[in-house]
Structures are given as C-alpha cells and as structure tokens.
Amino acid sequence: MKFLLQKIALLISILIAASLHSGCGLFHHHGDNYYTYDWTAADSTASVENDIQTEDQSDTEEQLSYQLSHAIINDIVSTSLDVSFDWKKQHMNGKATIVFKPHFYPTDSLTLDAKGFDIHKLELISPAGNKLLNYVYDSSQLHIFLDRKYSSAEQYSLLIEYTAKPNERTTAGSSAITDAKGLYFINPLGEDKNKPTELWTQGETESNSAWFPTIDKPNMKTLIDISMTVDTQFTTISNGVMISSADNKNGTRTDHWKLDRPIAPYLVMMGAGNWKITHDTWKGMPVDYYLEPEYSPYAKDIFGRTPEMIDYYSTILGVPYPWGIFKQVVVRDFVSGAMENVSAVVHFDALNRTHREIIDGNMDDIICHELFHHWFGDLVTCESWSNIPLNESFATFGEVMWNEYKYGKDAGDHQHLNDLNSYLLAGSENPVDLIRFYYADKEDMFDVNSYQRGGCVLYMLRAYVGDDAFYKALNVYLTQNKFKTVEIHNLRLAFEEVTGQDLNWFFNEYFLSSGLPVVNISYNYSDGSNAQFVTIEQTQTIDEKNPAFTLPVDVDLYFGNEVKHYRVMMNQPKQTFTFPAYSKPDLVNVDASKSILWQVNDNKSDSEYVFQYLHAPLYMDRYEAIKNFQNEQDLDENSRLALIASLNDKYWSLRKDAINALALDDEKTIADAKPLLINLVKTDPKPQVRTAALKKLATLNDKDLVNELASITEHDSSYSVLATTINALKDVNPDRAYQLALSLKNENTSSLLNVIAGTLASKGNDSDFSWFENKLNTADGYELFSLITKMKDYLVNCGSSVRRKGIDLLATIATSNKASWICMSAEGDLKQVKDSLESKEDPALADDIAYIQHKLDEVHDQMK
Ligand SMILES: [Zn+2]
Structure with missing residues (x-):
C-alpha cells in the first residue's frame, strides 16, 4: 500500500480551516500516511508531516501489549463469492462458498471475521443434503459450531448467504466507520455530474471481512474466485482472469473472475465502473490498464513502462512474475495512494494525467512500488502486521531499484536520498523498532519506519553483502517461501545461507532495534x-x-x-x-558507498569538498559537496566556482539543487552564472531544471531578460515551465502575463489552474467571469478550495454587474456544497470581499457591500 498526500501547504491550510469547525470529519486516512514524493516534479522533495496527531503518543512498550501472530486453527482452502449490488442502499448481496481444513489439531468449531452483515443462511455443504449449522454472531465475528470434529486430513465446506452493509457499520462508540469499510460505493446514484459511478474495495489491513466472510489475517491464504453481477454498462475487475461473462438478459451481466494461486484475504479485490481497458503484454502475458474513457488515450503514457518493470524485476530476482496477469485501475476517492491487490492494483486518481501533464513527471514510482509487492507481500507475505516491513520496506526499495535500472545509478541514489531525508525529517524523533511486536493499533505500523527507514536498511544491506549476494539471497527467500508467510528471521536465514555469514548482528541492530x-x-x-x-x-x-x-x-x-x-x-x-x-590525501571519503543509515557531522575542509565534487563517483558525493558550496560560496572562492560549475552537473536533480543553492547577490556571480542559467532555461532537457533556472533568473528583476526568456518559454511543452513564465512576467510585464494566461485558459490540466486563476483575478476583467463560473461549477476538493480563494480577489477587482453574479455563485457554494469545509471557505471569502471593498472607502461600492451583507445573512439563515 502506498500513502500519498499532495499539496501539503494547502492541506495544512485546509486542516486549519477545518479545525475551526469541529466534527468536520474530512480527513480520514489510515492514520498512518506519511509520504515524501516528487510530486509535481517542479519542486523535488515535498515532505509531508505525519498526520496531525490528536492522541497522546507517549505510549511506551511497557504500556503496549505484545502482538501475537494469529493462531491458525482452521485454514481456508478456497473462497468462491457470488455477489450483486444494491446501489441505492449501498448494500452487497453475497453468497460465499468456502472450503476449510483444520490446520493441525482436530476441531469442531470455526471463527470467521464477518463485519456488519445480515446473515441469511449458514449451511454445511454435504452431498447428502446441506445441513444448517448453529452459530453465534456478534456483528464482527461468526462463531460456528460444526456438526462434528474434523481432522487435518479432512476438508469441509460452508455456504453462507448474507448482506454486507459497509456504510452502516459503526464502531463501539457508534460513530460511523469511514476508513475501513472494505467496500466503497462512489457517487452511487449518479447525483454528482462531475464524478463517475463506481465501486471498489480496499482490504488492507483487515477490512475485506466487511464484504466477505473470511479469516482476515495476513497469515492465511486462500484461492479466490468472484462472480460479480452488475449492470451491463459497467466494466468489472478482480483478482486473476475473467473465465466467463454472461449476459443475464435483464440489464445485468455476470463476470466470473478466478485466481488459481492462494493469496492473503487482504489482497482480494473487486471493482466495477465505467473504465475503458487498454491492453498491453509482457512475454505474451496480459497487462491491462483500466481508465476512465477521458484518460484512456493516455494509458501508455501513464502505465506504459509496466511491462519493462515486470521484466526487470522478474530478471533481477530470478523469480518470474508469478500471477499470470497484471491489471491496474485508477479509481475515484481512493482512501490511500495505491494498493497491491494480487494482479489487480488500485491507484488513486492522481494517475489520471494527460500526455502533456506527464512531461512534468510520471507516476512510475507508485506503479513500480505496487508491482514489486507482487513478490514482496503478495507471493511471500508478512505473517503478522508486526512484520509489515517485509512488505513495505521492499516495495520502497523496489522504487530505488527501478530508478537505478531505468535511469542510472544517480537516479536510484536520488530516490534513496528522498527516503533517507523523509525518515530523518520525521521518523528519527520517536524511535521505534523496525519490526515492532508492540503497538497500539496495527495501522500504526504503516509509517515512515516501515517504508523509508526499512528501504534505507535494505540499501545498506545490499552495499554490505554486495549486489550479487543480495539478489541471490532475495531469490532464495522468495523461492523457499513462495505462497507462504514469513517473519523477519526467514529473511536473515536466506542471507546467511547465501553469504555463509552470521548476520544476527545486522538484523538485530537494524531490523529489531530502534x-x-x-x-x-x-x-x-x-x-x-x-x-x-x-x-x-x-x-x-x-x-x-x-x-x-x-x-x-x-x-x-x-x-x-x-x-x-x-x-x-x-x-x-x-x-x-x-x-x-605517504602524503596527505586530497580526500578521505568516509562511507564511500554512501549506504549507511546515519546522521553525520563530517569535518571535511572546503577544498576536500571541491575535490570530492570533481573526483568521487556517486550522486551523494556531489550532493554533499553542493550542500557545502551553498554554505561557503560567499567565503571560499573555489567553492563558489565549483557551485557555478555544478550548474552543468550530468544529473538533472543536482543541476536543480545547484541552481537553488546559488546566491545571485553579487555582480561577479551574476556575470559568471547568468549565461549558464539562460542556457539551462533554453536547452535543458528536464522541465524541472528549466523551471528552477527561470525562477532564479526572475529574481534579478530584469524586465528585458524576463521578456526575452518568455519568448522562448511561453512555447514550452511543460506546464510547470509555463506556470513559472506567467509568474515571472507578472512582476515585470503584467499585461503579457495576463495574455499568456488567457491563451492557456482552456488547457485540460489542473497544473495551471492556480496560476491562471490568480492572473485573471488580479486583472479583474468582466469577460473572464464565465471562466471562473465554469471552473467553480466543475471543480471539487482542493481544486475548488483554491479557486474560491482566487475568486475572492477577482470579485474585488471586477465590475459591479459581474461581481453580483460572482457573489451569488459563492453564496450558492456556501449553502449547497456537500463538503462543510468548502462551504465555510466560500462564506469566509464573501466576508473578505466585503472587507476589501469597505477598505476602499468608495461610496460607489456601497450597494455591492450591502448586497454581500444581504447574501451573508441568507447564508447564515440557511445554515441554521
Ligand atoms: Zn506498499
């Protein structure tokens, strides 16, 4: 699973706004989302604060209880589901046929997880005729009394007919469960014209038992097949392959999906929606991309590197992709970043991108993360949530591996540095063991330790044993444990078998300690x-x-x-x-492989850093040197010259770092760096570098230079370069900025929304009202929030007749939007427009001010 948060500053501002209004109930994540991601690719490292904690985090190990792995009494052999949906009630009608066998000891009982069901029938399937079984159900677990004692040599099968009601489940304190429903109906009645109708599931950690009865633990594995009956308009997706599809001649169709290899219950998935499938292949195996029709033309732009990723991982692990088919679907309102359901990965809608948007950055990191789980997590599964780093640290390290393979060692190391920095930024303050047997809530395991710190530990382990031994050990680990579950010692034993070394010290210190x-x-x-x-x-x-x-x-x-x-x-x-x-070295490079997970105060001299930049081989060598140049450029001439030279580093992100590090505050540096920066704006292949260079040059406030550069950059293919161009022009040539914004206002992207809205707002032309009106009527969430903020400035600057229409529009949003924080921000903006108009002390505005007050009173009355 991958957690992502975008637009952090915005999020925080929204949280602040939302906190003014208690019980807003907007931000239900798993409570564990921590992520750092090269988001828009315009600014590399966006660090995300951990979820704002409302509970005291001072729990110590002594207060927490030891988390036992689930004791297995019965194993599930196979699960067959027959499901249909009541979209109006948001219910699912299910018929489950499940085959069990006692694990070792004979037993005459069975406990299943089954959350919030109505149970209609529970029978033991028998050739002589099914038998009703007695059971006790507490709306969370089904305790079933079998007809006799069964031995581990025997199997028995149950038929359970039930209705799942994921929206009606409540916690003990009777508040609705919003983040662990398992099954999600999106826009079920089609009331929201801007959102498709669809359903999808999210199992991890133990939420799939909210839509089918199972033993919802990671140390359980079952075969799965699902028959989904849906309206014929829908496309379905689930684990494995579709083995049949039958038109029921009543407006519905039944698709039967089947996976013939066992998986953990949390990896079971199904979905239905209006998706268009784009077919791709890897060595003849189907690789399918499910997208909303609008984004289907960009399927290869979004997902096109997937077959190469499958090939790379299969080759380097020596274990071919084990599931026979791979599918990915992009859904709306997903509760996480993405989920590695076996052969049916779900992604959140940030992957809905056009060809042109992808110029500023693809989403391959999230794609390869979920794919790598198909070995680490799906094929070999952590036996308990305490061992989740065996899933997540590997998936995080899989991103480093892919970048290294596809774009070179510098790119892999860049990815590793992002992981290291996220951990150092947030994870090192509250030290916990990587593998944690003591925790309050299993969701707490999904944190910066299990992801980024664990990824760094694997990076360090690879450097210690060497690449060949590392990948051989992974091969042994995967081969010995395939279709089984593991704990951390299985990994150690594989490494010891391959290297012949006792590695207890490494595993004890880095996996089992804090x-x-x-x-x-x-x-x-x-x-x-x-x-x-x-x-x-x-x-x-x-x-x-x-x-x-x-x-x-x-x-x-x-x-x-x-x-x-x-x-x-x-x-x-x-x-x-x-x-x-025998002579003084020019450089002593400690941690020459730059692989140790530590925090360093390194007392190298400036001249050693200059030498390091020029001679040491790694990305991190040059990165550390540039950091030193940044601090020393005013004090040490060689550092200043080396920093200017590093503007042409061979790796794009270091060119960007060098640009950002450069202080353009003296004539000499301006004279030295300006031609290089201009050249980068004009010729650098990476939009992130062109953007950074343009931003840096704009700080010179040189009107002629900005105008000259804009003549080139206003034709750039990258939206981030275009946005930067508008911003650069705003200060020195506002008319040209406005004209450029106008020329781009119909582009199909949210990347330019903010800058266009801001530019049109400061101009305040009445003719731009229809643009705002259209965008406000179709945007939602963060986009709408940001548009409302810009609309406020527009309404201060525009003419009176348009202003009234805009005030009406904001008042309508304030009273009718479904999200209370959007309502609040629309109302707040109306107040601010009124304040701004009042501060102008212009008698001609009196009528408009009165009109706003009148609308605010109406809003207030309606909210009562
Ligand atoms: Zn993951």
Whole structure:
C-alpha cells in the first residue's frame, strides 16, 4: 500500500480551516500516511508531516501489549463469492462458498471475521443434503459450531448467504466507520455530474471481512474466485482472469473472475465502473490498464513502462512474475495512494494525467512500488502486521531499484536520498523498532519506519553483502517461501545461507532495534607517521539498553587520481582508524558507498569538498559537496566556482539543487552564472531544471531578460515551465502575463489552474467571469478550495454587474456544497470581499457591500 498526500501547504491550510469547525470529519486516512514524493516534479522533495496527531503518543512498550501472530486453527482452502449490488442502499448481496481444513489439531468449531452483515443462511455443504449449522454472531465475528470434529486430513465446506452493509457499520462508540469499510460505493446514484459511478474495495489491513466472510489475517491464504453481477454498462475487475461473462438478459451481466494461486484475504479485490481497458503484454502475458474513457488515450503514457518493470524485476530476482496477469485501475476517492491487490492494483486518481501533464513527471514510482509487492507481500507475505516491513520496506526499495535500472545509478541514489531525508525529517524523533511486536493499533505500523527507514536498511544491506549476494539471497527467500508467510528471521536465514555469514548482528541492530547512529567524523594527518587517522564518534545516547551500533564503513583515500579502498568495522562508541598515507590525501571519503543509515557531522575542509565534487563517483558525493558550496560560496572562492560549475552537473536533480543553492547577490556571480542559467532555461532537457533556472533568473528583476526568456518559454511543452513564465512576467510585464494566461485558459490540466486563476483575478476583467463560473461549477476538493480563494480577489477587482453574479455563485457554494469545509471557505471569502471593498472607502461600492451583507445573512439563515 502506498500513502500519498499532495499539496501539503494547502492541506495544512485546509486542516486549519477545518479545525475551526469541529466534527468536520474530512480527513480520514489510515492514520498512518506519511509520504515524501516528487510530486509535481517542479519542486523535488515535498515532505509531508505525519498526520496531525490528536492522541497522546507517549505510549511506551511497557504500556503496549505484545502482538501475537494469529493462531491458525482452521485454514481456508478456497473462497468462491457470488455477489450483486444494491446501489441505492449501498448494500452487497453475497453468497460465499468456502472450503476449510483444520490446520493441525482436530476441531469442531470455526471463527470467521464477518463485519456488519445480515446473515441469511449458514449451511454445511454435504452431498447428502446441506445441513444448517448453529452459530453465534456478534456483528464482527461468526462463531460456528460444526456438526462434528474434523481432522487435518479432512476438508469441509460452508455456504453462507448474507448482506454486507459497509456504510452502516459503526464502531463501539457508534460513530460511523469511514476508513475501513472494505467496500466503497462512489457517487452511487449518479447525483454528482462531475464524478463517475463506481465501486471498489480496499482490504488492507483487515477490512475485506466487511464484504466477505473470511479469516482476515495476513497469515492465511486462500484461492479466490468472484462472480460479480452488475449492470451491463459497467466494466468489472478482480483478482486473476475473467473465465466467463454472461449476459443475464435483464440489464445485468455476470463476470466470473478466478485466481488459481492462494493469496492473503487482504489482497482480494473487486471493482466495477465505467473504465475503458487498454491492453498491453509482457512475454505474451496480459497487462491491462483500466481508465476512465477521458484518460484512456493516455494509458501508455501513464502505465506504459509496466511491462519493462515486470521484466526487470522478474530478471533481477530470478523469480518470474508469478500471477499470470497484471491489471491496474485508477479509481475515484481512493482512501490511500495505491494498493497491491494480487494482479489487480488500485491507484488513486492522481494517475489520471494527460500526455502533456506527464512531461512534468510520471507516476512510475507508485506503479513500480505496487508491482514489486507482487513478490514482496503478495507471493511471500508478512505473517503478522508486526512484520509489515517485509512488505513495505521492499516495495520502497523496489522504487530505488527501478530508478537505478531505468535511469542510472544517480537516479536510484536520488530516490534513496528522498527516503533517507523523509525518515530523518520525521521518523528519527520517536524511535521505534523496525519490526515492532508492540503497538497500539496495527495501522500504526504503516509509517515512515516501515517504508523509508526499512528501504534505507535494505540499501545498506545490499552495499554490505554486495549486489550479487543480495539478489541471490532475495531469490532464495522468495523461492523457499513462495505462497507462504514469513517473519523477519526467514529473511536473515536466506542471507546467511547465501553469504555463509552470521548476520544476527545486522538484523538485530537494524531490523529489531530502534534509533540510528549519529556520528561526528574528524581527520588527522601527520607527516612523520605516514598515516591518515580518521576518528568516528557515535554521539547518540549509548547505555546498557542502547549499545553502540556496529557500522561497516567503506573508506576511500584519494591521492590525485589514485584511490585506495578500505572497509573497517566500527563497534565502539568512539574509534580511530589508521590508514597508510605517504602524503596527505586530497580526500578521505568516509562511507564511500554512501549506504549507511546515519546522521553525520563530517569535518571535511572546503577544498576536500571541491575535490570530492570533481573526483568521487556517486550522486551523494556531489550532493554533499553542493550542500557545502551553498554554505561557503560567499567565503571560499573555489567553492563558489565549483557551485557555478555544478550548474552543468550530468544529473538533472543536482543541476536543480545547484541552481537553488546559488546566491545571485553579487555582480561577479551574476556575470559568471547568468549565461549558464539562460542556457539551462533554453536547452535543458528536464522541465524541472528549466523551471528552477527561470525562477532564479526572475529574481534579478530584469524586465528585458524576463521578456526575452518568455519568448522562448511561453512555447514550452511543460506546464510547470509555463506556470513559472506567467509568474515571472507578472512582476515585470503584467499585461503579457495576463495574455499568456488567457491563451492557456482552456488547457485540460489542473497544473495551471492556480496560476491562471490568480492572473485573471488580479486583472479583474468582466469577460473572464464565465471562466471562473465554469471552473467553480466543475471543480471539487482542493481544486475548488483554491479557486474560491482566487475568486475572492477577482470579485474585488471586477465590475459591479459581474461581481453580483460572482457573489451569488459563492453564496450558492456556501449553502449547497456537500463538503462543510468548502462551504465555510466560500462564506469566509464573501466576508473578505466585503472587507476589501469597505477598505476602499468608495461610496460607489456601497450597494455591492450591502448586497454581500444581504447574501451573508441568507447564508447564515440557511445554515441554521
Ligand atoms: Zn506498499
């Protein structure tokens, strides 16, 4: 599963607005969403604050209870579901035929998870005629009394007829369950004209038992087949392949989906909607993309690298993609970023992008994350939520692997740095074990530790054992445990089998412990001793409970073009290592593989960083150097020159970092850097770099330069470059900014919405009212929120007759929008328009001010 949040600043502002209105109930995530993502690709690292916590997080291990893995009494062999839907009531009618067998000990009872059902019939299937069975149902679990004791050599089958009512479930305190419904009906009656009608499911962690009876635990595996009866207009999707599709001649159709390999219940999925399927293949295997018809023409733009990803992962793991078919669907209002249901991945609607929008960045990271789960999570599944890093750390590391394979080592390392930074930013403050057997809520396991920190630990493990051993060990782990469930020791044993080494220390310190090393590195060279001394001191809290970390440290010594490689093992709080050096090295590069998960204070000199930038091989070497140049450019001439040189780094993100690091505040630097920056705006292949360079040059407030650049950039294919062009022109040539915004106002993208709305609003032309009207009538969510904010400025600047119409529009939104936070912001904006008009002290505005007050009174009356 992948959690994503977009537009963080906006989100936070909305949260603030929403918090003014208690009980707003808008932001129900799993309580665990933490993600960092190259969102618009315009600004690389958007860090996301953890969900605003309302509960005290001071729980300690002592207060939390040990989370046992589920004890298996009965195994599920297969699950067959026959389902149909009542869209009006948002109910699902289900008939489940499930085959069980006792796991080891004989048993005469069975407990199933079945959340919020009406049970109509529960029978034991028998050739001599079905038998009704006694059961006790508490609306959460079904306790079933079998007709006799069964041994593990026997199977028995149950038939359960039921109605699932996912919207009517309540928690103990009787509030509606909004984030674990399992089955979601979207716009079920088609009342929202701007949203398709569809349904989809989300199982992880234990929500699928809200729509079918099962043993809803990750250490359970079942075969699955689902017959879905839907109106003929709908396309269906589920696990496996569609083995039949029958027209029922009554306006409905029954599609039968079947997967012939066992999966955990949380990975079962079904969906129905108006999706158009685009077919692709990998080695003859179907690879299908389900999209709303509007986005179907861009299916290959959105998903087109999928077959190459399947091929890459199959090859490097030595385990071919194991499920026979791969499908992906983009749905509306998804509760997460994406979910790795076996062979039927669900994505949230941020993947609805046009060809042109994808120029600014594709969504391959999320696509490859879910795909990699098809080995780590789907084929080999964590036996308990305590072991979820065995799913999520791998899926996160799978993103690093894909970037490295597809775009080169720099791109993989860039992805790794994003993971490291997200963890350091938010996860290191409240240290927890990676594999956690103590937690309050299983949803808490889906955090920056299980994803990003775990990804970094795998990166470090790969560097320690070497690439060949690493991928061989993964092959052994996957092969030995396929279609089974695992805990962390299965992974260790595979690595030990392959490397022949005892790796308890690594797994104990990095998977089964909390915290991270914080180190100070200092250097000393003395001529007489012909030795280079390197002292590393671990400065984190070290005591009996928290011993010093064991650190395998690669150290490279550079003498001109000659490099000497060493690896030392650090296992004390403070250690000094001695390396032969007959002259003073130009650079001592500690952690030369840049793979250790630690926080470093490195006391290198400016000249060593310059040398490092020019000679050391890795992305991180150059990244660290650029960070140092940023701080030293005013103090050290060589750092300043090196920073200017790094504007032409071979990797795009470092060019962007160099641009952002550059201080354009003295004549010399302006003279040196300006031609390079202009060249980047004109010729760089990456829109992120063109955007950054244009932004930087715009800070010079040089009207002629901006106008000259705009002549080129206003024809750019990238929306982010266009948006930056409008913003750059706004200050120096507002008329031209307005004309450019006008020329782009019919583009089919939300990327330009903000900048166009802002530009039209500051101009206040009456003729632009219809644009605002149209957008306000079709947008929702964050987009609508942001449009309302811009509309406020427009209504202050436009003429009186249009102003009245706009006020009516905002008043209608304030009283009729379904989302209370949107209503509130529309009402708040009306007040602000009134305040702005009043502050002008213009008697001609008196009537309009009175009109707004009149509308506000109406809004107020209606809200009562
Ligand atoms: Zn995931």
